[in-house]
Amino acid sequence: MRTTSHTFSRTSVRRCIGAGAVFATAGALLMVPQAALAADETEATAATTTTVQVLGINDFHGRIEADAYGGLxxxxxxxxxxRALETENPNTLFVSSGDNIGASTFTSFIQQDTPTMESLGLGGLDVGVVGNHEFDQGFADLTDRVQPFYQQFGGDNAEYGADLTLGANVYKKGTTEPALKEYAIREVDGVTIGFIGTITADTQTLVSPAGIADIEFGDQLEAVNRVAAEIDDQVDVTILLTHSGAEVSGSDETTCAxxxxxxxxxxxxxxxxSPAVDAILSxxxxxxxxxxxxxxxxLxxxxxxxNLSKLDIEVSTDETxxxxxxxxxxSxxxxxxxxxxxxxxPAEDVQAVVDAAVAYAEVQGNEPVGKISADILRGGEAPGDDRGxxxxxxxxxxxxxxxATTDYAKYGGEPADVAFMNPGGLRDDLIYASSDAGEGDGxxxxxxxxAVQPFANTITTSELTGADIEEILEQQWQPGQDRPKLHLGVSEGFSYEYVEDAEPGEHIVSMTLGGEPVDPAATxxxxxxxxxxxxGDGFTAFANGPFRDTGLIDLEASVDFMTEHDVVDPAPLGRAVEYVEAEPTPEPTPTAEPTPTAEPTPTAEPTPTAEPTPTPTSEPTAEPTQEPTPTAEPTQDPAPSEQPSQTPSAPSDNGDDLAPTGGETGWALGLGAAVMIAAGLVISTRLRRKA
Known part of the structure; x- marks a missing residue:
C-alpha cells in the first residue's frame, strides 16, 4: 500500500506541477494584452482635445439699429x-465674410459707416475679408480710411486693420502682386487656425471704375489653392472666408446639392x-x-x-x-x-455708439440734398394709402x-433698358412746402x-426676356391678398396697356419701349x-434670371440723382394705360360700311303703300256721290235718308284708314237699292190710302 501510495503521491505531484505550469503560462499570456491595453490608455490620456468656436457674419451693411419688424x-x-456665446466657450473667434459697411441705413451712412466699424471693433471682430462694398468709395478710401479706423481696436496687432480686409485675389493692376493681405493666422488655446480671404471677381463691375483703376480681381479658386498650400504646414485648420456665395437658400439636401x-x-x-481647406464661410x-x-x-x-454662422472645431493634440x-x-x-x-x-458699450449715431443722424438729416418743383406723392387719395x-x-x-444703371459715374456695368420700383418700398412723400426744420420750400x-426709401436696398440688374417682363407686370395683380394689386413704378420710355378686370395672366394687352413693341423673345x-x-412682394418672375448686385445703395443713388439735377419734377403719370373696352371704337369705322345702312332707306318703299290709297279712295267716293240723286225724291222723310249716309262712314270709325275695296262698294250699292225700293213701297201705299 505504501508503494501504491507513494507511487500515487509522486504521480500526483508531477501532475500538479504540470498543471501549475500550464496555468502559469496561460495567466502570463492573458496578462500581456491587458498590459498593452493599459499602455494604450496611458497614451490616450496623454492626448488632449480642444474645441474652438468660430462665429461668423456676412453682409452686415451697417444695420446698427435693432429692427424688430425686419428681425434684426x-x-x-x-x-x-x-459675447454670450464666448462665455460658454472662451476659445472663440469672431469673423466676417465681407460687406460690413456700404449699402447701410441712413444712421450709419451719414457718417461714412464709422458707427458700424466702431461697433464691430468694440465687439472684438478678429478677422474679415473685404467685400465689394468696402470699395464703394474707392481703393484709396479702403487703405487710407477704413483700415486705419479699424486699427485703433487692434491692440498689439499692428496688422489688425489689414486682417479685417483680406483679399488674396486682389492684385495690383497688371501684376500678380497682392494689393491686400491674403491670409491671417490666429492661435487659440494651442490650436492654430488660418483664414484665407477672397472676393468675387464681379467686383470689377460692381463699383465705380475710377475707384479701382489701380487694382484688379483675379480667380478665387487659383488664389485659395495657392495660399492654402503656402500655409498648410503653419496651421492646424484652414477656413476660407469668401465674399462670394450661392444663389439659393435652404438647409435641405436638394438645396445643398x-x-x-x-x-x-x-x-x-x-x-x-484644396482639401486643405476645412470649411467655407461665404x-x-x-x-x-x-x-x-x-x-x-x-455656410x-x-x-x-x-444669424451667426457657427463652427465647432475639435483638434486633438498628442503628448508629442x-x-x-x-x-x-x-450650424x-x-x-x-x-x-x-x-x-x-445687448452690449451696452455698443448700444451707446448706436444711440450717438442716431442723435447725429437726426441733426445731419436736415442738410439739403436737392430741390423739387412740386409735391411728389405715392398713390391714393391720402398719399400712400393705395399701392394699387x-x-x-x-x-x-x-x-x-x-x-443709376446708365449714366451714374459710380456704376461700372452695362446700361439698363427699363427699371421698376415696388410701391411697398416707398414709405414717404416729398413735399414742396418747407418742413418745421425751416429748410425752405422745394x-x-x-x-x-x-424716409422715402428707408430700407437701404441695393440696385440690381437682370437679363430678362420680354415674356418675363410681361409676367412681372401680370404679378401686380394678387387676388386673395390684403392688397390685391401692387402697382409698379416704371421708368421713362417704357409703357404698357392693361385691363383692370381680367382673368389672371390676361391683364397685359401691350408693352412698348422707346415707342417700339417689346419682343417677348428678346432679352x-x-x-x-x-x-x-x-x-419680394410676390414678384417671383424677377427670379426668372439671376440678378447682379450693382453695389449701389438706393438712397445714395437717389441723393446723387438730386444733386446732379438742378430741380427734380414729379414723374408724369400715364406710363401704365388702362385699356378701355371702348378701344374697339376704331372698329366702327369699318361699320361705316353704312352703305348697307343707307340702302334700307329704300324701305321708304312707302311709295307702293301710297299708291293703293289714291285709286280706291277716289273710285268709291265718285260712285256713291252720283247715286244719292234719286234720294232727292224722298226728302220729306229724313229718317230713312240718314241710315244710308252713316253706313259708308263705318270703316273710318273702326280705325281703318284704307280706302274701301270693290266688294265693299257693291255691298253698299245693293243695300242702298233695297232701301230705296222699300221707301218706294211705303210711299206707294200711302198714296193709295189717300186715294
Missing part, C-alpha cells in the same frame, strides 16, 4: 450674442478648393444655407446680422505636440426670436434706378430723401432693387 438685432444685439452643382465661380470654389448673395458638401461645411447667414483635426460641426444661430426681439442681452395705383413717386424712383433734405436689361429682384 442691431449692432448691440449682434455683439451681445457673440444645387449649391454643389452650381455652374458659377462659387460652385467651382465649393467643388475644387457671403455676397444674402442667402441662408448651412450645408456640408464633400465633408466640408459651407452663409443671410444678411444684416440676423502633434495635432490633428477631429471634427468640425456647423446657424438665429439672433432674434419670433417677435423680432434680440435673443441675447400709378404714382408720381413710384415712377420717379424707377427713373432714378434707370439713371428743398429736399437728407432725412426726407432717406432686356432690367433694373430694380435687391428686395424684389429676389422675388
Amino acid at each position: 438685432p442691431g449692432a448691440s444685439g449682434l455683439v451681445g450674442a457673440v 444645387d449649391i454643389a452643382n452650381e455652374q458659377t465661380d462659387f460652385g467651382a470654389l465649393v467643388r475644387d478648393a 457671403g455676397h448673395t444674402h442667402q441662408n444655407y448651412p450645408c456640408t458638401i464633400q465633408d466640408r461645411p459651407v 452663409q447667414t443671410g444678411s444684416y446680422g440676423a 505636440g502633434a495635432t490633428s483635426l477631429v471634427s468640425i460641426g456647423s 446657424l444661430v438665429p439672433l432674434t426670436d419670433e417677435e423680432g426681439a434680440p435673443v441675447y442681452a 395705383v400709378e404714382s408720381t413717386m413710384g415712377n420717379l424712383v424707377a427713373d432714378m434706378y434707370l439713371w 428743398v429736399v433734405t437728407y432725412a426726407e430723401a432717406a 432686356y436689361t432690367v433694373t430694380t432693387n435687391s428686395f424684389i429682384a429676389a422675388g
Whole structure:
C-alpha cells in the first residue's frame, strides 16, 4: 500500500506541477494584452482635445439699429450674442465674410459707416475679408480710411486693420502682386487656425471704375489653392472666408446639392478648393444655407446680422505636440426670436455708439440734398394709402434706378433698358412746402430723401426676356391678398396697356419701349432693387434670371440723382394705360360700311303703300256721290235718308284708314237699292190710302 501510495503521491505531484505550469503560462499570456491595453490608455490620456468656436457674419451693411419688424438685432444685439456665446466657450473667434459697411441705413451712412466699424471693433471682430462694398468709395478710401479706423481696436496687432480686409485675389493692376493681405493666422488655446480671404471677381463691375483703376480681381479658386498650400504646414485648420456665395437658400439636401452643382465661380470654389481647406464661410448673395458638401461645411447667414454662422472645431493634440483635426460641426444661430426681439442681452458699450449715431443722424438729416418743383406723392387719395395705383413717386424712383444703371459715374456695368420700383418700398412723400426744420420750400433734405426709401436696398440688374417682363407686370395683380394689386413704378420710355378686370395672366394687352413693341423673345436689361429682384412682394418672375448686385445703395443713388439735377419734377403719370373696352371704337369705322345702312332707306318703299290709297279712295267716293240723286225724291222723310249716309262712314270709325275695296262698294250699292225700293213701297201705299 505504501508503494501504491507513494507511487500515487509522486504521480500526483508531477501532475500538479504540470498543471501549475500550464496555468502559469496561460495567466502570463492573458496578462500581456491587458498590459498593452493599459499602455494604450496611458497614451490616450496623454492626448488632449480642444474645441474652438468660430462665429461668423456676412453682409452686415451697417444695420446698427435693432429692427424688430425686419428681425434684426442691431449692432448691440449682434455683439451681445457673440459675447454670450464666448462665455460658454472662451476659445472663440469672431469673423466676417465681407460687406460690413456700404449699402447701410441712413444712421450709419451719414457718417461714412464709422458707427458700424466702431461697433464691430468694440465687439472684438478678429478677422474679415473685404467685400465689394468696402470699395464703394474707392481703393484709396479702403487703405487710407477704413483700415486705419479699424486699427485703433487692434491692440498689439499692428496688422489688425489689414486682417479685417483680406483679399488674396486682389492684385495690383497688371501684376500678380497682392494689393491686400491674403491670409491671417490666429492661435487659440494651442490650436492654430488660418483664414484665407477672397472676393468675387464681379467686383470689377460692381463699383465705380475710377475707384479701382489701380487694382484688379483675379480667380478665387487659383488664389485659395495657392495660399492654402503656402500655409498648410503653419496651421492646424484652414477656413476660407469668401465674399462670394450661392444663389439659393435652404438647409435641405436638394438645396445643398444645387449649391454643389452650381455652374458659377462659387460652385467651382465649393467643388475644387484644396482639401486643405476645412470649411467655407461665404457671403455676397444674402442667402441662408448651412450645408456640408464633400465633408466640408459651407455656410452663409443671410444678411444684416440676423444669424451667426457657427463652427465647432475639435483638434486633438498628442503628448508629442502633434495635432490633428477631429471634427468640425456647423450650424446657424438665429439672433432674434419670433417677435423680432434680440435673443441675447445687448452690449451696452455698443448700444451707446448706436444711440450717438442716431442723435447725429437726426441733426445731419436736415442738410439739403436737392430741390423739387412740386409735391411728389405715392398713390391714393391720402398719399400712400393705395399701392394699387400709378404714382408720381413710384415712377420717379424707377427713373432714378434707370439713371443709376446708365449714366451714374459710380456704376461700372452695362446700361439698363427699363427699371421698376415696388410701391411697398416707398414709405414717404416729398413735399414742396418747407418742413418745421425751416429748410425752405422745394428743398429736399437728407432725412426726407432717406424716409422715402428707408430700407437701404441695393440696385440690381437682370437679363430678362420680354415674356418675363410681361409676367412681372401680370404679378401686380394678387387676388386673395390684403392688397390685391401692387402697382409698379416704371421708368421713362417704357409703357404698357392693361385691363383692370381680367382673368389672371390676361391683364397685359401691350408693352412698348422707346415707342417700339417689346419682343417677348428678346432679352432686356432690367433694373430694380435687391428686395424684389429676389422675388419680394410676390414678384417671383424677377427670379426668372439671376440678378447682379450693382453695389449701389438706393438712397445714395437717389441723393446723387438730386444733386446732379438742378430741380427734380414729379414723374408724369400715364406710363401704365388702362385699356378701355371702348378701344374697339376704331372698329366702327369699318361699320361705316353704312352703305348697307343707307340702302334700307329704300324701305321708304312707302311709295307702293301710297299708291293703293289714291285709286280706291277716289273710285268709291265718285260712285256713291252720283247715286244719292234719286234720294232727292224722298226728302220729306229724313229718317230713312240718314241710315244710308252713316253706313259708308263705318270703316273710318273702326280705325281703318284704307280706302274701301270693290266688294265693299257693291255691298253698299245693293243695300242702298233695297232701301230705296222699300221707301218706294211705303210711299206707294200711302198714296193709295189717300186715294
